[in-house]
Amino acid sequence: MIKLKADYVLTLNEKYEIIKNGEVVFDDKIIDVGTDLEYDLKEIYLGKNSVIMPALINTHTHLEFSSNYTHLEYGDFMSWLNSVLEHREDLFHGCKSECYKSAIKEMKKSGICAFGQISSTGNDLKYLKHSPLKVVYFNEIIGSNPAAVDMIYQDFLARIEQSKEVKNDKFKIGLSIHSPYSVHPILMKKVIEIAKSEDLPIQTHFMESKAERKWLENGEGEFKIFFEKHFKNAKPLITPQEFIEQFENTKTTFIHCVHANEKELQKINEIGGYISHCPISNRLLNVGLLNLESVKNFSIPYNVATDGKSSNFSLNLFKEIRAALLMHTDLHPKYLAKDLLKSVTINAAKALNLNNGSLEKDKEADIITFRLPNKVEDEELLPLQIILHTNKIDNLYINGKEVK
Amino acid sequence: MIKLKADYVLTLNEKYEIIKNGEVVFDDKIIDVGTDLEYDLKEIYLGKNSVIMPALINTHTHLEFSSNYTHLEYGDFMSWLNSVLEHREDLFHGCKSECYKSAIKEMKKSGICAFGQISSTGNDLKYLKHSPLKVVYFNEIIGSNPAAVDMIYQDFLARIEQSKEVKNDKFKIGLSIHSPYSVHPILMKKVIEIAKSEDLPIQTHFMESKAERKWLENGEGEFKIFFEKHFKNAKPLITPQEFIEQFENTKTTFIHCVHANEKELQKINEIGGYISHCPISNRLLNVGLLNLESVKNFSIPYNVATDGKSSNFSLNLFKEIRAALLMHTDLHPKYLAKDLLKSVTINAAKALNLNNGSLEKDKEADIITFRLPNKVEDEELLPLQIILHTNKIDNLYINGKEVK
Structure with missing residues (x-):
């Protein structure tokens, strides 16, 4: 004692x-x-x-990208996404034991006790299973090609099983559906069923860019070009509203929401969802600034997170909330500061289903x-x-x- | 070599x-x-x-306030101003040799070779005359009470003379007129005459807060309450437009300009003025964010500065431009970054009349x-x-x- x-x-x-x-x-x-x-x-x-x-609790990170410093192209969402595809393997390959240790050390020094990790491959598991900080390990599913759905799902199930084998009081499991534009609705449904039956928290990227809205609503814009290049003749498979509705009766955090409209925020509130706000990441990809006032008006508990080093220069959460404090010039610094401390403690704990904060x-x-x-x-x-x-x-x- | x-x-x-x-x-x-x-x-x-x-060149600082960390009240301009008046003597008294050394060290480590120091008392001279960094030492005049004009002016002249006695290649002199609301027009004219005849750069705070506009245009608002409390029956003595016009044929930097309107920006451009942008300071006093797009449209060369620790937590100029990069979410990060490096080098050199940058x-x-x-x-x-x-x-x- x-x-x-x-x-x-x-x-x-x-x-x-x-x-x-x-x-x-x-x-x-x-x-x-x-x-x-x-x-x-x-x-x-x-x-x-x-x-x-x-x-502090850093709800949303992608530690797999921790070897990025200057590889990825900042300033435009689609250029960034293309640079991620180009450098992904190199960056993953470039981040091994020391790289994860150093990422965790940076978080630890800034007072982070727990973080939500999006795992896209499962290769990070061996580096994180003995993490000195608490981990909520979100196995992520991505893939919208109907022909590949089965294979993707089997791989996903295998990764869940692997992560379940890590048994300790600092390691918990969650599920991630990458986004409404990148996951086939059949897969979404299956993943949500698992989350419900096993009471696992979910994270999903939502309305990060204007391009995402254009694509989901009209099948137009930069994502059309992107999908046609990579997958031929792709079409959006779900509307934003339908997407949110699926998460009813789950514990889901919607990451970013910079371009979510009022109807969508209302729906997120109705289903008891959370929002994760990554201001530096959003700025570097030049997608705009989340309207925190709206988020608050809809009584959605928000947390602030660093995102991965794929779109940040630091994993220090005090620096992230200081950036948020400076960036949201429409909000009173005194009251915003109170909110921001909540966002990285009690609000973050709720979103990650942890008994701390x-x-x-x-x-x-x-x-x-x-x-x-x-x-x-x-x-x-x-x-x-x-x-x-x-x-x-x-x-x-x-x-x-x-x-x- | x-x-x-x-x-x-x-x-x-x-x-x-x-x-x-x-x-x-x-x-x-x-x-x-x-x-x-x-x-x-x-x-x-x-x-x-x-x-x-x-x-780098930090055009605008108030090192006299370097002992401030948590004394001054942030979040509201007038509350801050009142807290400055309340704590001014303590803070000045609390900043002696070590305090100046530490402020200069912080700037040096962040790559600053020269800074513009606003000196309100002259007591800082002994700490700055052997500065390892270049100093442009702006003797500042403040005072709008007609009865005190002569005394204030004599003191000001004495301070100029004192600062002129510091002769070395790293120490130059400038003049500062505190602001349009705090300096009597008779004093302004005299100071501007000196600047013209001796070719000295000028700095003046301008349109930092909404309250300043309300006061100068209508003699109303929070400044009315402020002046009535301290000086009884005060009235604004100059319009914003007249104020700017006075600086024709000088080398003047207008500090802040957050609430300058298009007409005023145009006038600043016409007289060949500069603007100093202190984004963190502006945010902490909750006065809003300078419209950099407008400043650029009027072709006014702007520099970015830290201001004093009276309204900042750091004198690191790289951190200041990083804050600016994050805060101006309406501007493309790639091009804004190019501009920001100019702002703290060549633009700043021009504003301080230095042959570097x-x-x-x-x-x-x-x-x-x-x-x-x-x-x-x-x-x-x-x-x-x-x-x-x-x-x-x-x-x-x-x-x-x-x-x-």
Whole structure:
């Protein structure tokens, strides 16, 4: 059992309680949070301007692409997609043990205790099964060619089985349907059935680019050229609305949604979906900025994630939310900052189906500590100051154990 | 004489030439730039994926505020201004020798060779006169109370004289008129006369907030409350248009301009003015985002600057232009990146009246070198990749001498 004390404890509970001179007592779970807690324990005071808060959760990454720095073409979604196809094998091949370790280290230093990994091949499994951070491993399905559906599905099932063999308390499984434009509806249905019967979270990319809408609604635009080049005579196989409806009664996160319209956001809300917002990725592919105000108006819990290094220069989640804070110039920085801390803790935990993300009794003790450069008089400004000044953390506890 | 060779040499000349496997030969001035240059000199090759480019120039800072981290209130311009008034003396008092050194070190590490310092008191002079980086020291005048005009002016003249006593090749003088709302027109005129007769560059804050426009145009809004509280019965003393016109035939940089309208931008263009853009500062005070597209349409050369730590968490200029790159989601990242590198080199040099900012014969040899994490095939993407991946530089040369 450990008792930590800091000048500021951010609980990230429903009331967004911030406790000055607060204490947290935990073993693998959180036992108590408050002030002047009486336990027969030596209290560890973390020093002047210290902060304790829930560890961060990076809901959406593609670590398979972690060897990318300057290979992929930024500035235009379709050019980027083509450059991914061109360099995919090289990049995957270029990311082995050290590359995964370094990606995980970067996340760890920025206070991330858990991440959602999209696995497109299963080759990443051997590098992630002993991850010091919690992994939600999303086996991804992709493929819209009817002739290949069976083969793709068999491979997918085999990958699920492989990932199930990794049994430990830090490794969980999810399923990913790549997107409405790249997966055959027959496959979608099958995958969703598995998710329902085994209660697995789902992730799917949705409305990342304008091109996606043009294609899904009219079978036109840049995706038409793309599909004709690769698959001949392709047609969109599902409407955006039908796509969302399929995920009713699942725990699904819709990634990006930059070009989702109000009707679609409403539907996502109706089926209890989540949204994952990757502002740097969206910017580098020049697809625009998610309308967070709309997302909030539809009461959809959003989380912020780094996406993979295929479309980011960093996996540091504090830097990502700082970017979000700067980019959403229509929102008040003070209140946006509060929201952003929720987005990478409690909201992210819900989307990944994890029992952490807030400092409350019986939650898993996934905790970070760090120090601010100076004191913050006004509690209301604490989230903003944390986001501006924090690049790396001092200590990370996962299930109550310090991870160095 | 030194000869450096790198995989990429960005000249930042008029043609934006990028030279692969390029070389730069210099002593205190740049002697030659090209490939296979023949000089009787040992060539220093900077290694794989190395870059040589002009050192950066941070046109607008307030180092007097460098001790601020969490004191000032962000999120609202007027609340911030009030918090500045409340904490000003403490913050100034809290920034002495070590504080200035650390601010300069941060700039140096990010590749800055020169900065424009707004000096409101003159107390910073002793800390800056031996700066390893070039300083353009803008003595600032502020005060709109007619009764105090003479006293303010005498103090201002004394500060100019003091700063003139600092004679060295890295220290130059400029003048600053705080803003149209805070300086009496009589003082403005006098200061502009000095600038004209001594050929000194000027900086002035302009249209930073909506409140400024409301006040200048109608004598209304939050500034009315502010002035009535501090000075009783104050009235705006100049219109925005008249204000700009005064700077005809000077070398003036208008700082911020977030709320400048098209007519004002046109006038700034007509008088040959510059604009300094401080995106992080503007965001933290929640005043909005400068319309860079308009600025470009009016052909006004803009530079990007960090502003002071009174409204920023960092003085790193690479981080500032990366923020700008992310924030201006309406502009294409590839082309914006090219512009942003210009903004902190050649454009900034022009605004500060310095003979550097590009790698061209006879320019002062203010040069940085660093390495990218990987090669960049497409030259067009080089500026973007540089901005994404560069946080600190390897070497900084000022007037041809390495500054460590």
